[in-house]
Amino acid sequence: MSALDIRIPLNNGTSIPAVGMGTVCPEDKKGPFKKAIVTAIVDAGYRHLDTAWFYGVEEDLGDILQELFQEGKIKREELFITTKCWPSLWNNPEKSLNDSLKSLKLDYVDLFLQHWPLTFKSDANGQPPVPRDDNGKVIFDDGDFLDTYKKMIDIYKNTDKVKAIGVSNYSIGNLERLLKETDVVPAVNQFELHPQLPLQDLVDFCQDHKIVVEAYSAFGSGGAPVTKLPLVNELAKKYNVTPADILINYHTVSGRVVLPRSQNPERIKKGYPKVPLTKEDLENLAEIGELKPTRYIKEDWGKDIGMPYW
Ligand SMILES: NC(=O)C1=CN([C@@H]2O[C@H](COP(=O)(O)OP(=O)(O)OC[C@H]3O[C@@H](n4cnc5c(N)ncnc54)[C@H](OP(=O)(O)O)[C@@H]3O)[C@@H](O)[C@H]2O)C=CC1
Numbered sequence: 001m002s003a004l005d006i007r008i009p010l011n012n013g014t015s016i017p018a019v020g021m022g023t024v025c026p027e028d029k030k031g032p033f034k035k036a037i038v039t040a041i042v043d044a045g046y047r048h049l050d051t052a053w054f055y056g057v058e059e060d061l062g063d064i065l066q067e068l069f070q071e072g073k074i075k076r077e078e079l080f081i082t083t084k085c086w087p088s089l090w091n092n093p094e095k096s097l098n099d100s101l102k103s104l105k106l107d108y109v110d111l112f113l114q115h116w117p118l119t120f121k122s123d124a125n126g127q128p129p130v131p132r133d134d135n136g137k138v139i140f141d142d143g144d145f146l147d148t149y150k151k152m153i154d155i156y157k158n159t160d161k162v163k164a165i166g167v168s169n170y171s172i173g174n175l176e177r178l179l180k181e182t183d184v185v186p187a188v189n190q191f192e193l194h195p196q197l198p199l200q201d202l203v204d205f206c207q208d209h210k211i212v213v214e215a216y217s218a219f220g221s222g223g224a225p226v227t228k229l230p231l232v233n234e235l236a237k238k239y240n241v242t243p244a245d246i247l248i249n250y251h252t253v254s255g256r257v258v259l260p261r262s263q264n265p266e267r268i269k270k271g272y273p274k275v276p277l278t279k280e281d282l283e284n285l286a287e288i289g290e291l292k293p294t295r296y297i298k299e300d301w302g303k304d305i306g307m308p309y310w
């Protein structure tokens with residue numbers, strides 16, 4: 001039984017595979033990228049890819065997908081593909097989406113996210129992606145971050161380019177504003193989440209409003225520090241699985257999506273078995289972060305968005 005086979009219903013009547021392959025690709029891993037994606041889809045059975053305009057991988061990903069489609073290894077409709085609008089294109093999400101579709105060589109994505117509730121002051125092509133002044137400080141635009149989501153609603157309602165829309169890195173306060181001022185509840189909210197950062201209030205808020213939670217950096221990002229926690233390793237021994245399996249199931253047994261990244265074909269091929277974590281296991285895991293919250297992705301532009309423990 002594989003966690004890769006679990007699907008979670010979305011509030012637009014479709015569903016999403018609970019485990020999605022993360023596609024952030026460090027510069028030194030660009031070589032193994034193709035092998036990683038092909039292994040994920042063909043050998044491991046991943047059906048969900050999480051990418052973004054910002055990641056700089058969409059052109060390569062598009063080439064890889066075309067090859068797989070042409071070889072008959074997978075069909076477009078069997079895949080769930082997410083992309084995201086970066087804050088440097090906050091006032092033109094349609095351009096962000098069109099750029100992504102062109103690079104990915106796709107007609108539509110299954111999910112289009114606002115990457116951050118932020119506005120950067122960049123040019124009409126979204127360059128530079130992160131504008132900074134001479135002191136290195138991020139240059140924000142004076143627009144309203146919610147305008148991006150409002151324009152995404154227009155795309156959702158008036159085109160066939162996206163099956164669902166959602167948000168990422170939205171705090172409770174940002175979601176409250178969105179729910180008050182717009183008429184499309186985001187299908188998902190994607191944010192950092194793992195036993196060292198359980199964010200139970202935000203998770204509950206999302207689930208109460210039928211917004212599926214997507215966990216990013218579930219291993220703690222580069223070097224996978226969360227896999228090294230003693231309790232995670234004890235549970236791995238108890239269930240005869242790997243620490244990574246425990247961290248994936250921490251989300252999937254709770255009805256959440258999780259987006260692991262790996263460039264290691266052996267790890268990818270193995271996939272993730274279902275692990276019957278108990279309520280007590282989940283509470284003990286979350287207690288780690290309740291006692292000592294630890295966030296691994298602490299981009300300087302994110303410190304004022306209202307997310308706890310920045
Ligand atoms: N919306 C947003 O703002 C953000 C979204 N994301 C999304 O989430 C995805 C994942 O998050 P990310 O921060 O990239 O990284 P992860 O938390 O998934 O960690 C990746 C690291 O874990 C290692 N790893 C993978 N599998 C295992 C394993 N079985 N055992 C031990 N180590 C392992 C990888 O090494 P190796 O390659 O050698 O296996 C790599 O060093 C991103 O790719 C992106 O799609 C991420 C950050 C922000």
Ligand SMILES: O=C1O[C@H](CO)[C@@H](O)[C@@H]1O
Pocket residue numbers: 024052115297299
């Ligand atoms: O999605 C994202 O990935 C990077 C970090 O890996 C982060 O800045 C961005 O939101």
